[in-house]
Every structure is written in C-alpha cells, then in structure tokens.
Amino acid sequence: MDFLQPRSWAEALEAKAAHPDAVPIAGGTDVMVELNFDVRRPPALLDLTRVEELTEWSMDEGQVRLGAGVTYARVITELGRELPGLAMASRTVGSPQIRNRGTVGGNLGAASPAGDSHPALLAAEAQVELASLSGTRTMPVSDFYTGVKRNALEPDELIAAILITPPSGPQQFCKIGTRNAMVIAVSAFGLALHPDRRAVGTGIGSAAPTPRRAREAEQFLAQALDEDGLWDSRRDLPAGLAHDFGARVRAAAAPIDDVRGTAAYRLHSLAVMARRALTWAWDDYQKAA
Amino acid sequence: MRITTTVNGEPREIDDVWEGESLLYALRERMGLPGSKNACDQGECGSCTVYLDAVPVCACLVAAGQAQGRDIITVEGLAERDTLHPVQQAFVEAGAVQCGFCTPGLIVAAHDLLARSLQPSDQVIREALAGNLCRCTGYEKILDAVRLAADRLADASASGR
C-alpha cells in the first residue's frame, strides 16, 4: 500500500490524478473502520489532513466556504450562527472524539443515507465544489448523492469545499436514535425557512436510498405561508398546517426495514419530526421579529 | 514506512510501519505503550483515546502515517513520574476502576474536560464522556471520580498551586 501525503491542494489534486484508485482519508472515522476490519484494502491512501486549504473556512461573496476537511467540532464552535442547521446536526454526530476528527467532506465522501450532515445541507440548499487537475465544478448537494453510499465524484476528483449561504430564517435538525450519543440515525430531518426568497428547504435522512429533499412538501408549505401573508405577519400557523406538512414530508420518503428500524416507523417518525421542526422553526421566526 | 512523532514529550521514530495501520497499533505494538486499549477498533468505545496535537481522538481511527510529525500524549504521559495526575488519583480513590479496560480512555477524556472546565455540571460530564464505554461500573463511580478530581483541581488552582 502507498501512503500519499500531499502538503498543498495542488499536490493533492496531482496525487489523485496520478493515483485515481487512492482512497482519500481525512478524519479517518469511516476509512479506518474499513481498514481495521479488512473490508477494504486500497492500493493507496491519500492523506488530506496536511492540506491547509481543506481545513479552513472563509466568507466568500456572502457565502460560507467550508473546506471539506473542517471537523464537526469546529462547525459547532465556530459556525453556529452562520450554519445553524449544520451545527445542530454536527452536535448529534458520534461522540466528542468522533466530532474532533470527523469532517463534513468525509460525510459527503461516504455518502451514507444516514449521514447527519446531509439533511442540514439539503435544507440549506448547499453547493458542493469538486475539483481535479482539469478543473472545478459546483453542483447542488441534492445532485451529489447518486445512490446508496455513492456520489458524483469522478476517480480523479476530490471534494474541495461546501458552499452555503448563511440563513435568512430559522433552521432545525431532528434525529431519531436509541440514545443521545453514538447513534446512527434511524431517521433524520432538516428544515430551513428562507424568508428572503419565501422558500422552504428540507432534507430527509435514513429514509431513502440517498439523502433527499421533500420538494412537494417544500412548495406546499411555502405557498401556504405566502397565501396567508404569514412570511410578513409572522402570525401563528393555521391549525393543521404543520401536520399536513409532516404528511407531505412522509410521502417523499422511501425507507426500508433494517436492523435500526422498520420502514413504517421511519415514515411515522418523519411525519412527527417534520411537524415538530416546523413548529419550533416558526416559534424561532416569531421570536426573531 | 518510517514515522517520526513526539510521544509524551519524547521524539520517537518507528520503522516498517504498514501504511494501513492505526496509530493505536503503532503505539501498542511498536512503541511499547500498551496503556491505550483496543476494545473495538472502530471508534465506538473510546478505550484508545489519546491527545493528537492536544485534541482527544480515537487512536484506532487515526492512520499511523497521519501522526507523522505530530505531538501525541497517551495515558502514560499524564502522571508526573511516580505521582499520579489528580484525575488518575481520583479514579483510584472513587472506585471508578473495575476491570480497568475503559480506564485509560476515560482518564484522557476526563483530563481534557477538566482542562477546559473545573466546574462541569453532571450533564457536561456525561456529554464529555459520551464516547467512552464502560461495561463494569455503571458509570456512577466514574462521575464521582470526575467530580472529585474537579474539586481538587479547583482547590489547587484557587490556592495557586
């Protein structure tokens, strides 16, 4: 096995181009488990932890540019205001040791339907920046997930950054698991209200082959808020609206039965989480007035 | 491959490291530091917790090569010669150790918590230790130990020691 240790982003892209079958390793919290248990024996590891460009975040033209190698711990302590949904999701990841090491880019690289970043990134309508020696491309995160644990990366590409517009309204994240720590989501839900655009963002986790948005539910809610003038008045939500929103989120899911939970429970819990997330988010929106 | 690191303040150099092996394996099998334990090899139990550049991590999830040039502190590096660190002493006195397999990781995690806060609430202690499993004690005595260590460290810092 080779161990490639680029010291800069340019070197990292060169290494990936020269060794397309090298497995990138950032926090290692997914990769090392596979190595330790002999699930994977790649010809080379490409260590990204020395690439400073990846481990920094910045504000760029009104957007947060989150380097793929920024850890959950740093999202929580440094970006709670700019990325509230992602920070809430990050707080539920693993344990302190896992959050100190695991990265948002690694979550995207693994592309597990249960990854906790995904619902928050989907709801915030984040973009993913991918790069190779031949150039850079940016895509909505919803296009990045292509199948169970599959993503849009080409063999010579690396994830450079995640681009997220800071919120114009409240965001929420909910996750169901058997305890408060060290839990892979049975199901998860992210919600973002975008009052500047009068739009709603959602993200469903662990309840379909890939993380996905509930687009019909988003449109339903945005329209209902519009029709009643609620974006401006911030009056109480009409009775039943949150419930109906929950039912539409449930309808967007396509879960399976597995060791963590049944499809039926995932559907039920999604409807409940979506209803509660909206109730909490609306409460925040009213208080922020 | 060859790896050079600083472990518990001493420069270390190890050879013939397999590129896919973990820092935990390198510490235990190549550097003669078996304090960090391997109870799961998958990040779930925290028995292998060490400081990597002052940040507590699971050594089983760090590739040994990623530790090149870094600064590592293991449970072996916390005592001052024969004097246990107050966190270690508190674990002994509070009866927080039964089989002891989880203890090194819990000591490092508690050490990190108390470096940041000397008056942690029970909830903060539980959260800080959420990545460390213990199959023996039921955790109550571990919480006692952390509170005892916190009190002693707070007293020591109040009296300027």
Ligand SMILES: Cc1cc2nc3c(=O)[nH]c(=O)nc-3n(C[C@H](O)[C@H](O)[C@H](O)COP(=O)(O)OP(=O)(O)OC[C@H]3O[C@@H](n4cnc5c(N)ncnc54)[C@H](O)[C@@H]3O)c2cc1C
């Ligand atoms: C005990 C434990 C608990 C966990 N709990 C949770 C949890 O609660 N929620 C959750 O979502 N996840 C959880 N995980 C999974 C894991 O921590 C996350 O998926 C994490 O985000 C992975 O990040 P990493 O930096 O450690 O990735 P790595 O393991 O380094 O990499 C993961 C994947 O991404 C690829 N990759 C990494 N960076 C890049 C890049 N820049 N470009 C291209 N590819 C890249 C790697 O090749 C690999 O395929 C847990 C893992 C463990 C061991």
Ligand code: FES
């Ligand atoms: S051995 Fe590393 S966490 Fe269990």
Ligand code: FES
């Ligand atoms: S004392 Fe035995 S596992 Fe904790």
